Every structure is written in C-alpha cells, then in structure tokens.
Amino acid sequence: MIIKKLHEMGLRSDHAYTAAIASIGLSFLSWTASMKGEAAGTDRADRWGIFVGEWAPTFFGLGLALAQYEKD
Numbered sequence: 001m002i003i004k005k006l007h008e009m010g011l012r013s014d015h016a017y018t019a020a021i022a023s024i025g026l027s028f029l030s031w032t033a034s035m036k037g038e039a040a041g042t043d044r045a046d047r048w049g050i051f052v053g054e055w056a057p058t059f060f061g062l063g064l065a066l067a068q069y070e071k072d
Helices: 002-008 013-037 042-053 055-071
Strands: none
Touching (some): 013 055
C-alpha cells in the first residue's frame, strides 16, 4: 500500500537508489564537517556519520520494493 502510493506520487526505484548513494556520501561529509567544525571531537563526529549513514539501507530497501512493484 505504501509502495503503491509512493509510486503514484512519482517516486521510482532509481530515485531511491540515488538517495541511498547520496546518503553514503553525505555520511562521510557530515563526519568530516563535524570533525573540523566542532570542538566536540571524534565521538560527536562518529554519531553524525552513523546517524546519516543509517539512511542508506532504508533507501536501498525502498528502491528494492519499488523495483519489485515496477515489474508487476
């Protein structure tokens, strides 16, 4: 039901895969920016990197579900 609604709204598997790849890059960038821009040190930078990095599997999962829906 959710996948059908997302597909009707124009979201395609390619969009989700692109978002997943972008979130991996954004994870690295947020870690780097936190390391250089904050005095909090490695712990906070790691938290930012992990937080953003957790988006990638969700986007890959949506991509797979949308790809399956697009086959039907």
